[in-house]
Amino acid sequence: MSRLTNHLIVISFDCLSALDFPTLQELPNFSKLLKNASYCKNVETIYPSVTYPCHATIVTGNYPRKHGIINNTFLQPGRLSPDWYWHRRHVKGTTLYDEAKKTGMKTAALLWPVTAKAKIDYNMPEIFANRPWHNQILVSLFNGSPFYQLDMNRRYGHIRKGLNQPELDDFVLASAVQTIKTRKPNLMLIHFTDLDTQRHYHGFSSEEAMAALKRHDDRLGRIIHALKESGIYENSTLIALGDHSALDESKAVKLNVLLRKAGLIQVKKNGKVTDWKAYCKSCDGSAYIYLKDKSDSATKKSLKTLLTKLMQDKQNGIERVLTSDEAREKGADEKAAFMIEAQLGYYFKEQLDGEFIDEIHEEDVREKKYTFASHGYSPEKKNYSTVFIATGQGIQRNKIIPKIHLVDEGPTFARLLGLSLGNTEGRVIKELLKV
Missing domain, CATH: 3.40.720.10 (Alkaline Phosphatase, subunit A)
Incomplete structure (x- = not known):
């Protein structure tokens, strides 16, 4: 050639x-x-x-x-x-x-x-x-x-x-x-x-x-x-x-806070994760949700119920939930149990503590805790x-x-x-x- x-x-x-x-x-x-x-x-x-x-x-x-x-x-x-x-x-x-x-x-x-x-x-x-x-x-x-x-x-x-x-x-x-x-x-x-x-x-x-x-x-x-x-x-x-x-954002969604409350993530007093069944891995405008044990059908089922419920209220910041097959079709990681897409104005963080939804303030951005804009969103x-x-x-x-x-x-x-x-x-x- x-x-x-x-x-x-x-x-x-x-x-x-x-x-x-x-x-x-x-x-x-x-x-x-x-x-x-x-x-x-x-x-x-x-x-x-x-x-x-x-x-x-x-x-x-x-x-x-x-x-x-x-x-x-x-x-x-x-x-x-x-x-x-x-x-x-x-x-x-x-x-x-x-x-x-x-x-x-x-x-x-x-x-x-x-x-x-x-x-x-x-x-x-x-x-x-x-x-x-x-x-x-x-x-x-x-x-x-x-x-x-x-x-x-x-x-x-x-x-x-x-x-x-x-x-x-x-x-x-x-x-x-x-x-x-x-x-x-x-x-x-x-x-x-x-x-x-x-x-x-x-x-x-x-x-x-x-x-x-x-x-x-x-x-x-x-x-x-x-x-x-x-x-x-x-x-x-x-x-x-x-x-x-x-895309600009004003709110951070911390799904791991809910997963921890549901007993799916175990954490020591010093904040170190000791064990987990499900974990939300941020891609900023989207996120993967992984199961530690891919054959854990009970956890997968409870996750699906939780995500479906959260999606019903736009204030929760989740626009769409994709299955592993749907994630693969879009070119993403099929090993994730689910993939979630953020609503406009929201993005995902991995923190395990605090509120499930955090308002983003100037001081948070100065301290590099959050950002005012990010990517990772769906090309759609x-x-x-x-x-x-x-x-x-x-x-x-x-x-x-x-x-x-x-x-x-x-x-x-x-x-x-x-x-x-x-x-x-x-x-x-x-x-x-x-x-």
């Missing part, structure tokens, strides 16, 4: 929404990009629409049920900070960067989710120190490309302020620019989270979110300039995309699609594609590089390509 491009640069602007498109058209660098680009402003995301499953979908062309990244974090009942699906080993099947590496292409990934320990030439994985005795820099070095990361940290580490935004994205940008100029990778995956962070803690349409969009425009401009300066711009394909949108929610913009080598000019799905992106990227991801659940967006 012939290659359509020599360099594929994929920039993921986490939480970029179709609702942002009019703003993008007014920003200097995005508007320049759009003049010659083809795009879709109606990209349907996956379920649950959270970051790690989304990014695994983008590089595999498959739904979470197939690639195995069914949530951001693991099912670890009662743990305040569960571990994330950081590592490549959790992804089932092949990925875009695996296939590129097999053919000898140079690969780079900067804070791309689920790439820890991946076989990527220049790898700065998204992973953080999740134990009191862990050191952030050592955790990153151990799970990515150590000499490459040491070089980037030596040059640009002063920019960063831990995991705080916008400094973290500014560090990623500086590293990306340097990598383009000095390494000229054939495949580069860049993940920016500034916008996502601002929306979580300030709201979807907040001034802070709008300021992040402007910073992203500057970042896009810097990357385009680096491609031109390095002499590879004419032989490159540039992709700017979002993974999901977000209104005004919830994301965007896809492509320009450069191998791409048709000024094609407006009415609708695509997140699973279509990986197979399309593979085709641009003359690769195949095998039997994917997504399709190659042929109408986008110059073949």
Whole structure:
């Protein structure tokens, strides 16, 4: 299969929404990009629409049920900070960067989710120190490309302020620019989270979110300039995309509070979970409900009764209850006994104490107990699609594609590089390509 491009640069602007498109058209660098680009402003995301499953979908062309990244974090009942699906080993099947590496292409990934320990030439994985005795820099070095990361940290580490935004994205940008100029990778995956962070803690349409969009425009401009300066711009394909949108919320639903009261979760006085029969695992706008023993029909029956009763009153925040089969049909984890979808204005948390429904206040958000906006909701929610913009080598000019799905992106990227991801659940967006 012939290659359509020599360099594929994929920039993921986490939480970029179709609702942002009019703003993008007014920003200097995005508007320049759009003049010659083809795009879709109606990209349907996956379920649950959270970051790690989304990014695994983008590089595999498959739904979470197939690639195995069914949530951001693991099912670890009662743990305040569960571990994330950081590592490549959790992804089932092949990925875009695996296939590129097999053919000898140079690969780079900067804070791309689920790439820890991946076989990527220049790898700065998204992973953080999740134990009191862990050191952030050592955790990153151990799970990515150590000499490459040491070089980037030596040059640009002063920019960063831990995991705080916008400094973290500014560090990623500086590293990306340097990598383009000095390494000229054939495949580069860049993940920016500034916008996502601002929306979580300030709201979807907040001034802070709008300021992040402007910073992203500057970042896009810097990357385009680096491609031109390095002499590879004419032989490159540039992709700017979002993974999901977000919705504002004012109430947190804590189903585990009711499960604990019903005796389905056992907790010590210090708050540690000692045993459980059923547990609500949050995906923010949706949640999985797992049984410890899948054959526990009595607990499953009582759960169904409880959920049916809760759904009858909209004040409880549950819009829909899905069976495991219905969750699988939507691409989610079929191992869950149930999956629940939040009403507009609500999202799910895993806390075991307090009220079942909590009003979200400013001080709670400042303390990072709750957020003002989140994702994870069903792609069927209104005004919830994301965007896809492509320009450069191998791409048709000024094609407006009415609708695509997140699973279509990986197979399309593979085709641009003359690769195949095998039997994917997504399709190659042929109408986008110059073949």
